[in-house]
Every structure is written in C-alpha cells, then in structure tokens.
Amino acid sequence: MIGTLCRHLDRFRRDSRGAVLVEMTLITPLMLVLSAGVFEFGNMIHNKLLMEAGLSDAARFAARCNSQLYTQAGLAAINCADIATNIAVFGKAAATVTDVPRVSGWQTSDVTVTIAAPASCHPAVVAGVTQYRSTTAQVCIVRADGNYSYTGVGMLSFIGIGPITLTGSHEERLIRF
Template sequence: MLTALKQILQRFKRDDDGAVLVEMTLVTPFVLLLSAGVFEFGNILNTRMLLDAGVRDAARYMARCSSDWDTCSGLAKNLAVNGAVTGGSARVTGWTVGEVTIIKSFSTQAVDPTTGTEFYLSTTANVDVVQVSTTFPYANLGLWSYLGFPQLNLTVFHQERVLGW
C-alpha cells in the first residue's frame, strides 16, 4: 500500500501538465491591472497636456491682445477650451469656458530677492502680468474608480507678461 502511494506521488512530481494554466491563472489579473493603469495614466497625461496647451495659448493671447479686457478674456477663454478664438472644437471633452480663470495682476517685483533671478525683462520694476488657470475634474478613472480611487482634479496655470494694452 505504501509503495503504491509512493509511485502515485512520484508520477505527480514528474507531471507538468497544467502548470502553465495555473501560472497564467495567477498572473493574468495582475497583468490586466497593470495594463489598465498604464492606459489610464496615459489618458490622464494626455488630458493634462491638452489643458496646459490651452491655458498657455490663452495667456499668450491675453498678453498681446489690444482690445478691452472683457472682449480679450472671452476670446482667450474660447481659445483655451476650443483651440480657436471663435468656433473650434473642444480640446478636452467636458472642459468649459466657465472653468478657465483669467487674472491680471501687477508685479512689483521683477527680481527674485533671494536668488537675484530676473522674472521679467523690463526697464521698470513694475510689470503687468496675466495669469490663466483652470481646474478640470477628471472623474472617469475607469477600472481605478472601482478600486476606490477618488476623482482626480487636474490644475494648470500659466503666467505671461502683458505686452499689449
């Protein structure tokens, strides 16, 4: 009886049938999870880059616009969101002109006091600066939302020295 049990165990040790199936069963969920994470991170990065390009374009437009503030800011917001001053198509689905903020400020410091770095090339110490910013709620995290990850808010801003007005 013991010898028969030993023979069965010896055959079982040498048998490799099904080993690949077991390994794939263990590894597949982790590979799928990793792939979903890579794809979702790529989508988030692409959205962030599109937001950044829009905000940068709007800040540059505002810095050089020669019309009044309200007209320029409306056109700049449309440029940020739709890629054109009038019309255009949405850069990011769900991003609206209401989420774009444009602020004109007055910089009294053209030089960083700690490093001596010059912020804006200017003959005066006072420089007009326009800052365009947005916060976009990236709600659809796909598989990651099922794992308990919260909504992601992408915040972008760009600052330019005003050359117009």
Template sequence: MLTALKQIIRRFKRDDQGTALVEMAITTPFVLLLSAGVFEFSNILNTRMLLDAGVKDAARYMARCSSDWATCSGLAKNLAVSGTITGGSARVTGWTVNQVSITKSLSTPAIDAATGTELYLSPTTNVDVVQVSTSYPYTGVGLWSYLGFGQITLTVFHQERVFGW
C-alpha cells in the same frame, strides 16, 4: 487510502503538461492590472498636457490682445477650451469655459522672491502679468477610482507678461 493519495501525488509530480497553463493563470491578473494602470496613467498625462496647451494658448493670446478686457478674456477662454477663438469642440471632454479663470495683476517687483531671478525684463519695476488657470476633475477610465484613490483634480496655470492693451 494513504497509499492511493501518495500515488496520485507522485503521478502529478512527474507530469508537467499543465505548468504553462497554471503559470498563465497566476500571472495574467497581474499583467492585466499593470497594463490597465499604464493606460490610465497615460490618459491622465495626455489630459494634463491638453489642459496645459490650452492654458498657455489663452495666456499668450491675452498677453497680446489689443481689445478690451471682457472681449479678450471671452475669446481667450474659448481658445483655451477648444483651440479656436470662436466655435470648435473641447480639447478635453467635459472641459468648459466656466472652468477657465483669467486674472491680470501687477508684478511688483518683477523678481522671484525665492531665487532672486528677475522674472520679466523691464525698465520699470512694475510689470502687468496675466495668469490663466483651470481646475479639471478627471473622470478617466475608472481604474483609479476602482482602486479606491478617489477623484483626481488636474490644476494647471500659466502666466505671461502683457504686451497688449
């Protein structure tokens, strides 16, 4: 019995016809997992960039709008979400105008406390600033949640000095 087993093992040692198949069987799951991870990460990054572009567009629009606050903010929220003032489809699936927040504040003084840099050049110390922000729960492809990391919330904000009103 033992000699027969030794003969079978010797025969497998000399035979290398199936080595490529075994190597592929071992490496394929890792390559697929890596590829899915790269795809998921690029999808997260693309979603983040679309949200950032929308928030910046809305902030620039609000900073230069010459109508009343309610009208401008409604149009700016739609601009952030769809890329147009009225109508249009969402830049990111599931992103709605209710997830966009627009606030106006008075920057006093217009100097970054951490660095001492003047944020907005102005002859006065008070500068009106509009900030547009959003939080978007990323659902994505599902690999992230499959690995057990939970849901990701992408948060984006942008502020601009007000030139209108």
C-alpha cells in the same frame, strides 16, 4: 497501499503538463490590472497636457490682445479674457454650442484668465532679487489658470478612487502696444 500512493504522487510531481496553464491563470489578473492602470495613467497625463496647451495658448493670446486698439480704430471693444478662455477650452476665439472642448467635459467656467491692470503689476526687483528681467520697474503679467475633474475611464472607480482634480496655469508677460 502507501507505496502505490507514493508512486502516484511522485509521478504527479514530475509531470509538467498543465504547469503553464496554472502559471497563466495566476499571472493574467495581475497583468490585466497593471495594463489597465498604465492606460488610465496615460489618459490622465494626455488630458493634463491638452489642458496645459490650452492654458498656454490662452495666456499667449491675452498677453498680446489689446482691446483699446479696437476702440481707437472705431470698432467695438473686445473682451480679451473671454476670448482667451474660449481659446483655452475650445482652441478658437469664438465658440459655438456644437464645438467640442480640447478635453472632454472641460468648460469655460473651469478657466480663469487674469490680465494685470497697470496698477497691479509686479515689481521687477523684490528685496534685491531680480524677479523679472525688465528695463522697467514694473512688469505686468497675464495668468491663465484652469482645473479639470478627471473621472477616468473606469480603473479609478474600480479601485475606489474618486475624481482627481487636474490643475494647471501659465503666465506670460503682458505686451502693451
């Protein structure tokens, strides 16, 4: 009886049929979770890059925008910060209700564009260290800041991580005409 049992166990141990099925059953869940994690991370980085591109566009526009030129030309003054905010979120100056933001769920209330007034410009040299290369003692900058609450596509909530706040900013030197 023991000899028969040993022969059956010996035959079972040498038989490799079905080993691939067992290995695949063990590896598949791990590979699916890793693949979903890579997709989630890639999507988050993509949204962050879209957000930073919008902030860069907004700061670049605001640095060159001059509403005083409009009033000197007899036109109505424009709000450069509001237009720059629309450029950051929607990619265009005048946004309508039907426009789709660069990043799904990103709103103009999530973006702040600050145009430095001449009284609040930064010194070019602080304590002997050159902060900004300039021919003037004061350097004015435009700063675009934004944040976005990334909720993900499902993987984050699956593993119990709540929304991640993505933040970005961009500075440009203010150009006065």
